[in-house]
Amino acid sequence: MARWRVNPCHCREGGCGARVSHIIIIDNDPSAALVTQRGLQHILGSDALVERIPSAGAAWLACARGGIDLVIIDPGGADRSGMALIKALRHEHPGLIVLVLTAYDTPRLRKQMHALGVRGYLAKPVELHELGTLVQQVVAS
Amino acid sequence: MAKPRRTTAPALVQRRHHRLAQALARIAQLERAAAPADVPPPSVTRRLNAILAVCAALLVTQDIEMILQIVVREADALFPGSSGPLLFLADERDERLWLRATRDGVVPPLSMDPGQSLAGRAYVAPRAMLLGAEQIVDALGTLTDEQSEQFASIVAPWPPRAAFLAPLRVEGQRLGALVLPGAAAEAHFAPHDLPFIQSLTDLAAVAITARRQLVRAAALQHDLAQSRSLHEQAQARLDAAQAQLLQSAKLAAVGELAASVAHEINNPLYAARNSLYLVEQDLPESAPQRVFLGIAQSELGRIARIITRMRDFYRPDRDELETTDVNDLLDETVELVRTHLRHGQVAVVRALDPAVAPITAHADQLRQVFLNVMLNACDAMPGGGVLTVTTHPAADQSSGGGVLIAIADTGTGIASEHLPHLFEPFYTTKPQGTGLGLAISAHIITQHGGGITVASELGVGTTFRIALPASAPRGHRA
Numbered sequence: 001m002a003r004w005r006v007n008p009c010h011c012r013e014g015g016c017g018a019r020v021s022h023i024i025i026i027d028n029d030p031s032a033a034l035v036t037q038r039g040l041q042h043i044l045g046s047d048a049l050v051e052r053i054p055s056a057g058a059a060w061l062a063c064a065r066g067g068i069d070l071v072i073i074d075p076g077g078a079d080r081s082g083m084a085l086i087k088a089l090r091h092e093h094p095g096l097i098v099l100v101l102t103a104y105d106t107p108r109l110r111k112q113m114h115a116l117g118v119r120g121y122l123a124k125p126v127e128l129h130e131l132g133t134l135v136q137q138v139v140a141s
Numbered sequence: 142m143a144k145p146r147r148t149t150a151p152a153l154v155q156r157r158h159h160r161l162a163q164a165l166a167r168i169a170q171l172e173r174a175a176a177p178a179d180v181p182p183p184s185v186t187r188r189l190n191a192i193l194a195v196c197a198a199l200l201v202t203q204d205i206e207m208i209l210q211i212v213v214r215e216a217d218a219l220f221p222g223s224s225g226p227l228l229f230l231a232d233e234r235d236e237r238l239w240l241r242a243t244r245d246g247v248v249p250p251l252s253m254d255p256g257q258s259l260a261g262r263a264y265v266a267p268r269a270m271l272l273g274a275e276q277i278v279d280a281l282g283t284l285t286d287e288q289s290e291q292f293a294s295i296v297a298p299w300p301p302r303a304a305f306l307a308p309l310r311v312e313g314q315r316l317g318a319l320v321l322p323g324a325a326a327e328a329h330f331a332p333h334d335l336p337f338i339q340s341l342t343d344l345a346a347v348a349i350t351a352r353r354q355l356v357r358a359a360a361l362q363h364d365l366a367q368s369r370s371l372h373e374q375a376q377a378r379l380d381a382a383q384a385q386l387l388q389s390a391k392l393a394a395v396g397e398l399a400a401s402v403a404h405e406i407n408n409p410l411y412a413a414r415n416s417l418y419l420v421e422q423d424l425p426e427s428a429p430q431r432v433f434l435g436i437a438q439s440e441l442g443r444i445a446r447i448i449t450r451m452r453d454f455y456r457p458d459r460d461e462l463e464t465t466d467v468n469d470l471l472d473e474t475v476e477l478v479r480t481h482l483r484h485g486q487v488a489v490v491r492a493l494d495p496a497v498a499p500i501t502a503h504a505d506q507l508r509q510v511f512l513n514v515m516l517n518a519c520d521a522m523p524g525g526g527v528l529t530v531t532t533h534p535a536a537d538q539s540s541g542g543g544v545l546i547a548i549a550d551t552g553t554g555i556a557s558e559h560l561p562h563l564f565e566p567f568y569t570t571k572p573q574g575t576g577l578g579l580a581i582s583a584h585i586i587t588q589h590g591g592g593i594t595v596a597s598e599l600g601v602g603t604t605f606r607i608a609l610p611a612s613a614p615r616g617h618r619a
Contacts, residue, residue: 029408029409029412031408031409031412032408032409032411032412034412035411035412035415035416035419036415038419039415039418039419042419042422076404103404103405103407103408103411104404104407105404105407107503107505107506123407123449124407124408124410124411125407125410125411125414125415125441125445125448126411127414127415127418128415128418128419129418
């Protein structure tokens with residue numbers, strides 16, 4: 001449980017007082033999730049804490065505890081839990097920023113996500129630096 | 142008193158002159174009627190020769206009216222005691238007998254039912270017969286006053302004192318009747334004449350039947366030719382529809398497969414591509430592995446581009462359709478490729494008919510189609526040329542309208558051997574092409590219930606024609 005608690009500082013020394021963005025990644029594909037997490041952590045450095053969350057349910061709990069700045073999620077695939085999480089977050093945490101990174105891009109999904117108020121939408125196989133740029137813009141805003 | 146006498150005398154004279162003329166006319170008529178009595182009947186040999194002549198004439202005659210005239214003329218010649226033969230033909234629908242030919246060619250609109258009067262009796266009779274004065278009076282009793290007047294106007298004397306009646310029959314089928322009223326003396330019409338008159342009517346019946354059969358055969362042949370032509374046209378339409386259906390089914394199948402493969406490949410491709418990126422970040426600038434990492438990344442990037450195109454086979458749902466102005470969409474697309482066009486020194490001619498009504502469609506997908514076709518056109522004009530974009534309302538208003546679009550270039554053209562394969566997935570003539578652009582375009586247009594065709598001539602140019610309905614038919618998802 002402590003893994004997902006908000007860390008106010010992610011520098012080597014810790015406790016420096018700088019605000020660290022806490023980003024969580026929910027993706028059914030473990031390889032894709034790992035690459036996203038490592039890549040973003042590499043790009044964002046100590047300005048962010050990027051974590052993988054194993055399921056939509058666990059992500060919902062993490063968000064309920066607070067301290068999450070950005071949720072990156074793939075709502076596609078056979079498992080509809082990602083979509084359910086986005087809808088739940090919209091109702092329960094309307095201020096929480098959600099970014100969609102999906103392998104199941106369709107015009108319909110794009111339209112649905114737009115209607116649900118997601119801040120950004122990227123289709124795989126996007127390059128990491130493009131994802132990093134978008135995340136930096138979203139976090140900065 | 143003298144005055145009235147002076148005025149009535151000329152009138153009296155005139156009336157008497159008139160009566161005198163009438164009396165003279167009557168005398169002349171009676172003399173004419175009596176005249177045949179002095180003419181001896183033709184010999185048997187002469188009659189047989191006449192029958193043979195009729196036979197020869199009927200064999201070569203193709204016109205029914207002419208046949209009737211020949212029969213009447215020859216009957217008149219064979220039986221000089223007649224006051225003029227009357228030939229009746231039965232209406233093929235209701236069997237009512239209509240007078241069709243007389244000696245002097247005057248044919249009043251005289252008709253009667255089978256069994257009625259002389260012609261009616263002749264029609265139902267099994268063979269030729271001779272009627273005497275009493276039988277004639279009995280037969281004429283069934284005539285109306287109007288019919289009697291019509292007979293009296295063409296037969297003199299009326300009523301006749303004798304008459305030959307003969308049916309026109311072929312193999313039990315009744316066609317009409319010949320009536321030969323006797324002019325003066327009953328004695329000139331004898332029963333031994335009956336075979337001659339029957340022979341004459343039999344010949345006439347055969348000739349008429351042959352002619353009618355020829356006419357029916359010609360009509361049937363015409364109908365058959367017309368049916369064959371219609372059948373060929375229907376077959377051609379069916380073949381075209383089947384080919385289109387097959388193409389549509391192939392595209393749909395490829396589309397389903399491509400979209401699902403694309404979705405499944407995206408995750409591993411994303412992971413592989415970006416893993417290489419992460420590895421590259423930790424390598425020193427001079428590391429020799431960077432060359433191969435670059436190649437791997439480049440090739441994965443190529444795969445990514447193909448996958449992105451394959452994803453375009455995705456079929457949108459109905460709720461993604463919107464009212465779309467095709468003219469606006471084409472304008473926007475031309476603007477999108479304008480830089481490309483300028484570099485290629487390509488002039489654009491737009492002839493967009495403002496009468497084109499908006500259609501229900503997936504605007505982004507149609508834009509993709511137009512873009513694809515226009516970029517292909519630009520590629521086909523490396524030395525510059527003219528790109529012409531035209532629209533018209535669809536002529537078939539029964540389907541609620543629609544639009545016809547033509548995108549034409551003056552480029553190099555496409556070789557005829559490539560044309561049948563142009564819309565097949567992965568078929569390309571370009572070294573760097575994926576072979577998906579036109580296949581996706583055709584798929585999108587098909588999903589909208591429309592059609593896309595191409596016509597091309599080497600060295601002249603290529604024209605893509607796209608037909609889109611006002612709204613996609615039910616059963617289509619787009």
